[in-house]
Amino acid sequence: MARAIRVKDPDRCIGCYSCMLACARLVHRSHSLTKSAIRVQTRGGLQSKWGIDVCRACPDAPCAEACPTGALIPRPGGGVSFNRNKCSRCGNCANACVLRVIHFDEEGYPIVCLYCGHCARFCPQEVIVWEEIAPDSGRSGDRTQDRPGE
Amino acid sequence: MTVLKIDLESSSWRLEEREDLIAWLGGVGIATQLFLEEAVWDKPPLAPEQPIIFAIGPLSGVYPLATKVVAVFRSPLTEEWGESYAGMRAAIALRFAGYNAVVIKGKAPRPTYLVIDEKGVAFRDARGVWGLDTEETGRLLREFEGGRGRRSIWRIGPAGENLVPLAGVNVDTYRHFGRLGLGALLGSKNLKALVVLGNRSYPIKNPAAYNRMYEKIYRAVVGTPLLSKYHYIGTAENILTLNAQGSLPTLNLRASRFEKAEEVSGERFGRESLFRILACAGCPLGCIHVGVYRRPHPKGAGYISTTLAYDYEPIYALGPMLGLDAVDKVYALLREVEASGLDVISTGVALAWATEALERGIITEKETLLPLRFGAVEGYVQAARYLAQPPNDFYRALGRGLRYATRVYGGEDFALILGGHEMAGYHTGYAFLLGQSVGARHSHLCNAGYSFDQTRKGNYTPEELVQYLLEEEAWRNVLNSLVICLFARKVYTPETTAEALRALGWEAVDPQKLLTLGRKIMRQKWEAKKRLGYTPENLPLPPKRYFETPSGQGLLNPETYSALLKLYRERLASWLNV
Numbered sequence: 075m076a077r078a079i080r081v082k083d084p085d086r087c088i089g090c091y092s093c094m095l096a097c098a099r100l101v102h103r104s105h106s107l108t109k110s111a112i113r114v115q116t117r118g119g120l121q122s123k124w125g126i127d128v129c130r131a132c133p134d135a136p137c138a139e140a141c142p143t144g145a146l147i148p149r150p151g152g153g154v155s156f157n158r159n160k161c162s163r164c165g166n167c168a169n170a171c172v173l174r175v176i177h178f179d180e181e182g183y184p185i186v187c188l189y190c191g192h193c194a195r196f197c198p199q200e201v202i203v204w205e206e207i208a209p210d211s212g213r214s215g216d217r218t219q220d221r222p223g224e
Numbered sequence: 225m226t227v228l229k230i231d232l233e234s235s236s237w238r239l240e241e242r243e244d245l246i247a248w249l250g251g252v253g254i255a256t257q258l259f260l261e262e263a264v265w266d267k268p269p270l271a272p273e274q275p276i277i278f279a280i281g282p283l284s285g286v287y288p289l290a291t292k293v294v295a296v297f298r299s300p301l302t303e304e305w306g307e308s309y310a311g312m313r314a315a316i317a318l319r320f321a322g323y324n325a326v327v328i329k330g331k332a333p334r335p336t337y338l339v340i341d342e343k344g345v346a347f348r349d350a351r352g353v354w355g356l357d358t359e360e361t362g363r364l365l366r367e368f369e370g371g372r373g374r375r376s377i378w379r380i381g382p383a384g385e386n387l388v389p390l391a392g393v394n395v396d397t398y399r400h401f402g403r404l405g406l407g408a409l410l411g412s413k414n415l416k417a418l419v420v421l422g423n424r425s426y427p428i429k430n431p432a433a434y435n436r437m438y439e440k441i442y443r444a445v446v447g448t449p450l451l452s453k454y455h456y457i458g459t460a461e462n463i464l465t466l467n468a469q470g471s472l473p474t475l476n477l478r479a480s481r482f483e484k485a486e487e488v489s490g491e492r493f494g495r496e497s498l499f500r501i502l503a504c505a506g507c508p509l510g511c512i513h514v515g516v517y518r519r520p521h522p523k524g525a526g527y528i529s530t531t532l533a534y535d536y537e538p539i540y541a542l543g544p545m546l547g548l549d550a551v552d553k554v555y556a557l558l559r560e561v562e563a564s565g566l567d568v569i570s571t572g573v574a575l576a577w578a579t580e581a582l583e584r585g586i587i588t589e590k591e592t593l594l595p596l597r598f599g600a601v602e603g604y605v606q607a608a609r610y611l612a613q614p615p616n617d618f619y620r621a622l623g624r625g626l627r628y629a630t631r632v633y634g635g636e637d638f639a640l641i642l643g644g645h646e647m648a649g650y651h652t653g654y655a656f657l658l659g660q661s662v663g664a665r666h667s668h669l670c671n672a673g674y675s676f677d678q679t680r681k682g683n684y685t686p687e688e689l690v691q692y693l694l695e696e697e698a699w700r701n702v703l704n705s706l707v708i709c710l711f712a713r714k715v716y717t718p719e720t721t722a723e724a725l726r727a728l729g730w731e732a733v734d735p736q737k738l739l740t741l742g743r744k745i746m747r748q749k750w751e752a753k754k755r756l757g758y759t760p761e762n763l764p765l766p767p768k769r770y771f772e773t774p775s776g777q778g779l780l781n782p783e784t785y786s787a788l789l790k791l792y793r794e795r796l797a798s799w800l801n802v
Binding site for chain 1: 288312366372373374396398423424427438501502503506507508509531
């Protein structure tokens with residue numbers, strides 16, 4: 075089963091950034107507000123609502139379609155997997171992403187969601203969840219085995 | 225440690241690498257050292273040469289609830305030690321801008337705001353922004369500058385611009401560098417605002433140890449029932465708690481219970497107005513309660529609304545203290561206080577004194593320009609406006625705080641100050657009274673005397689009380705060097721703190737060394753206070769009112785207080801000799 079992050083209840087978001095910090099810490103091994111595949115932002119000032127932007131794991135991923143080097147390939151069940159060694163840092167993926175959730179690190183590599191679920195594990199308010207989105211070929215196996223940083 | 229030094233007069237900045245500061249950990253530890261280096265002892269607080277120092281600590285932006293920035297300065301309110309803390313995104317933005325401390329000196333030639341990021345400092349023209357309230361200033365700077373989601377905007381309102389010593393600095397709409405007049409200091413430097421952008425990233429040195437420690441602290445924070453109270457009702461829960469204990473200062477402390485406490489309780493604010501709960505960046509708890517102040521349109525065209533953050537202290541200072549007995553009355557005044565950029569506690573306490581002084585005929589409406597009556601909100605809203613933009617000598621004097629105002633007008637017996645600083649909302653007993661008086665910054669948070677009163681309920685020896693105040697203040701100097709939110713103090717024990725630091729590579733740290741460091745920082749603060757002309761010997765007896773109205777421990781006796789103070793002074797010297 076392929077898993078991905080789903081934003082279930084943004085009204086409960088308190089803007090604590092625990093999800094972003096978890097992605098930076100556990101996936102990117104960084105203290106950072108930018109090295110995160112998930113982003114929490116206000117819609118303009120703290121009086122407004124929170125928006126949580128994260129890869130939705132499109133079944134027919136436009137980012138992979140736009141990748142000229144095969145660094146991003148469609149993942150069975152939706153979303154993509156990223157091979158940094160093949161990436162030419164052209165930026166086409168970010169331009170192709172309909173939801174505009176692909177950002178870059180300081181070296182110019184895209185920060186791509188691994189669907190690992192760390193962010194959801196650190197959400198104190200059950201705003202985001204890590205859940206099965208579609209059956210796949212089984213090739214990916216149980217992604218809990220793949221959580222980086224554990 | 226990287227210190228960013230900014231000179232407003234010449235619009236220049238430079239960086240200093242200061243390895244020697246590592247011994248002082250961070251936060252208030254390093255800010256105190258920098259203040260000792262930079263302060264001009266013989267110049268008044270608002271002289272352009274006086275520094276403002278901001279600092280974060282080793283845990284800022286790195287561990288849960290390390291969410292505060294400390295500001296150290298010479299207070300225009302007390303004219304001695306100034307120390308203040310703000311949260312929301314302040315600490316995480318400064319961490320990822322890349323500076324451990326920022327020192328600001330000089331006076332800008334014209335209204336200016338600063339943009340601080342990893343590249344350094346940009347000096348921006350603030351002439352068109354000058355005169356705007358804190359909310360509109362925030363809105364414009366959000367639109368002018370980038371970095372949405374990883375920036376923090378610190379700004380003053382008219383009160384700071386007009387050099388009113390009751391002025392604070394508003395941070396990210398809902399938090400503040402409150403108390404002690406930092407806002408006036410920014411105003412005196414022609415500094416309208418700072419925008420801090422956190423764009424940088426740092427590699428984690430020891431992921432295994434650090435991630436384990438992070439998770440341990442995170443789970444302790446979200447799983448602790450002690451802390452969950454901050455999320456559900458918030459600090460405003462204290463209104464009913466303190467009222468039941470007979471410790472809620474009411475009507476200029478003519479009473480310690482408020483008849484209408486239910487009407488302005490945290491529960492009531494929640495039911496009637498809670499709009500959302502927010503957290504500082506890096507805090508999974510979320511204690512910031514934001515309510516909607518919804519009111520009829522002034523011309524009858526439906527309704528208009530404003531969102532305002534409520535906490536225990538603002539409700540205490542504007543509600544019970546002034547006899548305002550409804551959620552919307554508190555909001556009406558709070559809205560004015562927030563927009564003007566005044567400190568809410570000092571504003572409420574100063575207006576309560578003015579109300580009683582007017583009643584007693586010490587001052588007349590010639591001074592106040594309007595009737596001030598307990599419970600009558602309209603007068604207070606206008607009076608708050610006058611405090612921020614003084615139309616006469618009376619409001620100019622009142623804006624300098626009650627220590628100054630009572631020197632001019634008298635009425636010191638019922639002026640609720642301790643150590644020259646308007647009281648926090650805890651008439652709990654001797655430990656609060658002594659604690660706020662002798663604490664370095666004259667805050668109830670210096671040493672948490674109120675908590676000792678509440679837990680010990682009068683069952684202690686004088687030695688125990690004094691020892692508690694000394695130990696608590698020393699340890700809080702460590703917590704304030706990290707810099708954590710004090711709501712997490714039960715989680716950050718000396719052992720956990722040492723472990724958390726070691727996971728970041730602070731190998732030489734152990735709990736005992738941290739405890740000693742707390743005393744050393746306390747000693748350094750007292751050294752600074754002495755140079756600013758303050759010693760514990762010139763601390764006056766608290767005004768009579770504190771001994772006339774029963775506290776949570778019953779009626780307090782001035783002789784008992786004096787004996788405790790004497791004991792504190794005796795113990796302090798050896799405590800600081802570390």
